[in-house]
Amino acid sequence: MPDTTVPNAHSNQPADAHAGVYRYDEFDKTFIFERVEQFRAQVERRLKGEITEEEFKPIRLMNGLYLQLHAYMLRVAVPYGMLDSTKMRRLARIARVYDKGYGHFTTRQNIQFNWPELKDIPAILHELAEVDMHAIQTSGNCIRNVTTDQFCGAAADELVDPRVYAEILRQWSTLHPEFTYLPRKFKIAISGAPHDRAAVQIHDVGLIAKKNGAGEVGFTVYVGGGLGRTPYLGTKARDFVPVAEIIGYLEAVLRTYNQLGRRDNIYKARIKITVNEMGPEKFIGLIEEEYARLPRQKYYIDPAIVEAIEQHFAPPPWENLPAVSAKFEAAKAADPAFARWTRSNLSAHRAPGYAIATISVKPIGGIPGDIEAEQMEAVADLAERYSFGEMRVTHEQNLVLAHVKQDDLYDLWLALDKIGLGTANAGLISDIIACPGLDYCALANTRSIPIAQQISERFADLDRQHDLGELKIKISGCINACGHHHVGHIGILGVDKKGEEFFQILLGGDATQTAALAEIVGPGFSYDEIVNAVETVVTTFVGLRQPGERFIDTLARTGHAPFKEALYARA
Amino acid sequence: MLVKAKGPQQSVTANRLIDGVGVWLGAGNQWVERVADAAIFEGEAIAEALAFAKEEEKRQLVVDVYPLDVEATPEGTRPLHIRERMKAIGPSVRRDLGKQAAGPTPAL
Amino acid sequence: MPVLDHGREIEDRWTDLADDAALPAEGGVIVSLERWRAERDALIARGQPVGVRLKSNQLATELVDDLAHLGVVALEFPKFRDGRAFSAARELRERFGYKGEIRAFGHIIPDQYQFLTRLGVDTVVVPADRVGPAWAHALNEISIAYQPALQDHGTVSLLRRHVKAEIKG
Numbered sequence: 104m105p106d107t108t109v110p111n112a113h114s115n116q117p118a119d120a121h122a123g124v125y126r127y128d129e130f131d132k133t134f135i136f137e138r139v140e141q142f143r144a145q146v147e148r149r150l151k152g153e154i155t156e157e158e159f160k161p162i163r164l165m166n167g168l169y170l171q172l173h174a175y176m177l178r179v180a181v182p183y184g185m186l187d188s189t190k191m192r193r194l195a196r197i198a199r200v201y202d203k204g205y206g207h208f209t210t211r212q213n214i215q216f217n218w219p220e221l222k223d224i225p226a227i228l229h230e231l232a233e234v235d236m237h238a239i240q241t242s243g244n245c246i247r248n249v250t251t252d253q254f255c256g257a258a259a260d261e262l263v264d265p266r267v268y269a270e271i272l273r274q275w276s277t278l279h280p281e282f283t284y285l286p287r288k289f290k291i292a293i294s295g296a297p298h299d300r301a302a303v304q305i306h307d308v309g310l311i312a313k314k315n316g317a318g319e320v321g322f323t324v325y326v327g328g329g330l331g332r333t334p335y336l337g338t339k340a341r342d343f344v345p346v347a348e349i350i351g352y353l354e355a356v357l358r359t360y361n362q363l364g365r366r367d368n369i370y371k372a373r374i375k376i377t378v379n380e381m382g383p384e385k386f387i388g389l390i391e392e393e394y395a396r397l398p399r400q401k402y403y404i405d406p407a408i409v410e411a412i413e414q415h416f417a418p419p420p421w422e423n424l425p426a427v428s429a430k431f432e433a434a435k436a437a438d439p440a441f442a443r444w445t446r447s448n449l450s451a452h453r454a455p456g457y458a459i460a461t462i463s464v465k466p467i468g469g470i471p472g473d474i475e476a477e478q479m480e481a482v483a484d485l486a487e488r489y490s491f492g493e494m495r496v497t498h499e500q501n502l503v504l505a506h507v508k509q510d511d512l513y514d515l516w517l518a519l520d521k522i523g524l525g526t527a528n529a530g531l532i533s534d535i536i537a538c539p540g541l542d543y544c545a546l547a548n549t550r551s552i553p554i555a556q557q558i559s560e561r562f563a564d565l566d567r568q569h570d571l572g573e574l575k576i577k578i579s580g581c582i583n584a585c586g587h588h589h590v591g592h593i594g595i596l597g598v599d600k601k602g603e604e605f606f607q608i609l610l611g612g613d614a615t616q617t618a619a620l621a622e623i624v625g626p627g628f629s630y631d632e633i634v635n636a637v638e639t640v641v642t643t644f645v646g647l648r649q650p651g652e653r654f655i656d657t658l659a660r661t662g663h664a665p666f667k668e669a670l671y672a673r674a
Numbered sequence: 675m676l677v678k679a680k681g682p683q684q685s686v687t688a689n690r691l692i693d694g695v696g697v698w699l700g701a702g703n704q705w706v707e708r709v710a711d712a713a714i715f716e717g718e719a720i721a722e723a724l725a726f727a728k729e730e731e732k733r734q735l736v737v738d739v740y741p742l743d744v745e746a747t748p749e750g751t752r753p754l755h756i757r758e759r760m761k762a763i764g765p766s767v768r769r770d771l772g773k774q775a776a777g778p779t780p781a782l
Numbered sequence: 783m784p785v786l787d788h789g790r791e792i793e794d795r796w797t798d799l800a801d802d803a804a805l806p807a808e809g810g811v812i813v814s815l816e817r818w819r820a821e822r823d824a825l826i827a828r829g830q831p832v833g834v835r836l837k838s839n840q841l842a843t844e845l846v847d848d849l850a851h852l853g854v855v856a857l858e859f860p861k862f863r864d865g866r867a868f869s870a871a872r873e874l875r876e877r878f879g880y881k882g883e884i885r886a887f888g889h890i891i892p893d894q895y896q897f898l899t900r901l902g903v904d905t906v907v908v909p910a911d912r913v914g915p916a917w918a919h920a921l922n923e924i925s926i927a928y929q930p931a932l933q934d935h936g937t938v939s940l941l942r943r944h945v946k947a948e949i950k951g
Binding site (some may be wrong): 149150151152156170171172173174175203218219220221222470541542543545546547548550552553556581599602603604 | 675676677689691692693694695696731732733734737738754755756757760761764765766767768771772773
Binding site (some may be wrong): 128130131133134137138140141144145148153154158161162244271274275277278279280281282283284285358361362366396397398401402404405407408411412 | 838841862863864865866868869870872873876877891893894896897898900901914916919923924925926927928929930931940941942943944945
C-alpha cells in the first residue's frame with residue numbers, strides 16, 4: 104500500500120515527524136512482526152483443531168480479540184492514547200477494509216473494531232505492525248495498555264512527561280514472562296502532574312508524579328483501586344518511589360499479587376480484593392518485603408535510558424508567539440458558536456499563543472466514542488495542518504489536538520464542525536462515557552448507548568448545557584462498570600430485572616484527584632423513565648445551586664436528600 | 675449477561691468460528707443465520723441438540739455454544755430474553771448493521 | 783509422560799511418586815510436599831536423588847530449608863491459566879539461588895514454554911498426544927524479550943539499547 108503521509112511543505116520530513124509518539128527501532132519492529140507471525144500460526148492451529156477454544160481464548164484475548172454478541176471484536180492498543188496521522192489513517196483503512204467503516208474509542212484510550220473476521224486478524228495485525236501498532240495485551244489476565252493524562256507534554260502543571268514512563272512500562276510489561284497469566288487483568292495509569300487527569304485511583308496501580316523534599320522526582324503509588332462490582336479507590340502504598348526504581352517496585356507489587364491473588368472466583372480475583380481482604384497494611388507490607396529482597400539493581404532505570412526515551416517525546420518546535428492572539432479574540436467576538444466551543448473545549452497550553460483543543464466525539468444524539476473512517480482521515484489531515492500531525496485519545500472517549508496555535512483555532516473549529524466533530528460540549532452533560540452495552544457486549548445486562556443518546560438529545564441545547572456547567576454522566580450496562588458509573592457525577596447502572604432493562608442512578612462520583620465513589624440514590628427506573636429521571640436530577644440542581652457552583656459542588660453542599668426527594672416523592 | 679435457559683422450548687445458538695457470526699441450530703442439524711429458522715427443542719431433544727452442537731465445536735465450526743429459551747410465533751422462532759433478541763437482530767443503535775441489515779428480524 | 787528439554791523429548795530420570803506408592807529400590811523420585819515433610823529423613827537417608835512437587839497454591843518459600851537436598855522441584859499447572867508457577871520458578875532461582883532442575887507439569891500449552899524457560903524452568907512434562915513440533919517452535923517464535931531474564935546480569939536489559947542507539951547515532 105502506498106505511503107499516505109503528506110510531506111511537510113517546509114521540509115522533506117513526514118508531516119507527523121514531530122508527533123509525540125514512540126517510534127519503533129529495529130528491536131521493536133522485529134518483535135512486533137514475530138508476534139504477528141506467532142498469532143498467525145496460532146490461528147492456523149486453532150482452525151485445524153490442534154488447540155481447543157479453551158486454550159485459544161486467552162491467546163486471542165492477549166492479542167486483543169474478543170468474541171461478542173454479533174461478531175468478533177478487535178481492540179487495538181493506542182499506547183497511552185498517542186496517535187500520529189500515519190497511524191490514524193491506518194486505523195481508518197482497517198475500519199474500511201476489514202470492518203464496517205467505523206471504530207470506537209474506549210475508556211482505556213484504545214480503539215476497537217466491532218466486526219472483524221477471525222481469518223482476517225493476522226492480516227490486520229500485520230497492517231498495524233507496519234505503523235508501529237499492535238493489539239497486544241488489550242485483553243486477558245495480563246498487564247494492560249498503560250493509560251495516562253491526555254494533556255501530557257502540553258499541560259502547564261506537569262512534573263514529568265508520563266509518556267516516558269508509560270513507554271518504559273509498556274516495554275517492561277510486553278509479554279512479561281511472569282505476569283502474563285495473572286489472576287485477573289491488571290491496569291496501570293500514570294499522571295505526570297499533581298492534577299490527576301488519568302483517574303489513577305480507580306486503577307489496579309495508579310502512579311502520580313511528585314517531587315520529594317530534595318527536589319527529586321518520583322511517583323506516589325496507589326494500589327488496589329478499581330470499579331466493577333466491588334469498587335475501591337486505590338490505597339497509597341508508597342508516598343514516594345524514585346522514578347528510577349519504579350519498575351522494581353512494580354515487580355514487587357505484581358509478584359505479590361500473582362502469588363496471593365484469588366484464583367477461585369473470577370469476581371474476587373482483582374488486586375483490589377486481595378488488598379482489602381488481607382487488609383491494605385498487611386498487603387503493602389508484603390510488597391515492601393518483596394521489594395526489599397529482589398535484585399533492585401537489575402530493575403534500576405538508568406537516567407541515560409530515560410533521557411534516550413525522552414527524545415521520542417521531545418516537545419514539537421513551537422513558535423515563539425505572543426500570549427494573546429488578536430485573530431483568536433476577534434473570531435470569538437464575531438462568532439458566538441465558536442466562542443462557546445472555546446469555553447468548553449480548550450485548555451491552557453504551556454507555550455504562549457498555543458491551546459489544547461478537545462475534539463468531542465460526542466455529537467448530539469451520537470454514539471459516544473464512535474468515529475467513521477472518513478472522520479479519522481479528516482482528523483489526521485487537521486492534525487497535520489494544526490498540531491504537528493499528533494492526536495490523543497482520551498479516557499473520556501474524545502480526541503485531543505494538544506498543540507494548536509490560537510491563531511488557527513477558528514479555522515480548526517470550522518473544519519471540525521463541518522465533519523460533525525465540532526460540538527461544544529467537552530466536560531458537559533452530553534459528553535457522556537458509555538460502555539458498548541447490550542448493543543454489542545455479550546456480558547451486558549442492558550443497553551447503554553441509547554440512554555446516552557437520549558440524554559444528549561434531551562439536553563441538545565448547547566446554551567443550556569453551558570449554563571449547567573461541568574457535569575459528568577457515566578453509563579454502564581452491567582455491574583462490570585466499563586462505563587465508569589461509580590465515578591460519574593451522575594452514574595447510571597443498567598440492571599436486568601426479570602428480563603427487562605432497569606437503570607439505577609448514582610450520585611456524587613469523581614474520577615479526579617478528589618476521587619470519590621458515587622452512591623445509589625434509590626430504586627431503578629425503566630428504560631422509558633430513566634431520561635426523565637436524569638432531567639429531574641438536573642432541574643433539582645438548577646433550583647438548588649448557588650452562583651458559581653458546579654453540580655458536584657451543590658451535591659456536596661446539600662447532600663443527596665433533595666435529589667432523592669425529587670426523584671421518588673411523586674411515587 | 676448470558677441467561678440460563680430453563681423453559682420447555684429451547685433453541686441452540688453459537689457463533690461461527692471463522693467469522694464470529696451468530697448462528698442457530700436449524701432443521702436437520704444445519705446451522706442457520708436467522709433466528710426465525712432456529713429449530714425448537716423440547717424435553718430430551720434439548721440435551722441431544724446441545725451435545726451435537728458441542729461436537730460441532732470440536733469440528734472447528736462454531737464456538738460458544740449454549741441453549742436459549744424461545745417461543746414459536748407465526749414469524750418463526752423468537753428468543754424470550756432481550757440479550758438473545760439483540761444477538762438475533764444486531765445493534766439497536768445501528769440499524770444498518772448485523773442481521774437486521776439483511777432481512778426481517780424479530781422486534782426487540 | 784514425555785519430558786521435554788529444549789523442546790526435545792528426553793529420557794526421564796525421575797519417577798513421579800504418588801503419596802501411597804512404595805519407594806522403588808533404585809532411582810530418583812519426586813514426591814509431594816506433604817510426603818516430603820512426613821518422610822524427609824528417610825528420603826534423604828535413602829541416598830538416591832529426590833525432588834518435590836509443589837501445587838500451584840504452595841509457595842516456593844515452603845522449600846527454603848530443603849533446597850540443598852532436592853535434585854528437582856516440580857511445579858504444577860492445574861490449569862494453564864493458573865500462572866503462580868511462573869513466580870515460583872523465579873523465586874526458586876532468583877531469591878533462593880536454587881541450582882537444581884525445575885520442571886513444570888500439568889496443563890501447559892506451548893505458548894507458555896518460552897516464558898517458563900526464561901524464568902528458569904528446565905523441563906516440561908507433556909501428555910503423549912500433545913508432543914509435537916509446536917514446543918520447539920515456541921522457543922524460537924519470538925527472539926526479543928523486553929524484561930531482564932534470569933540469566934541476565936545487566937540492568938533493565940533491553941531498555942539499554944536506547945542508550946546504545948543514542949551513542950551510535
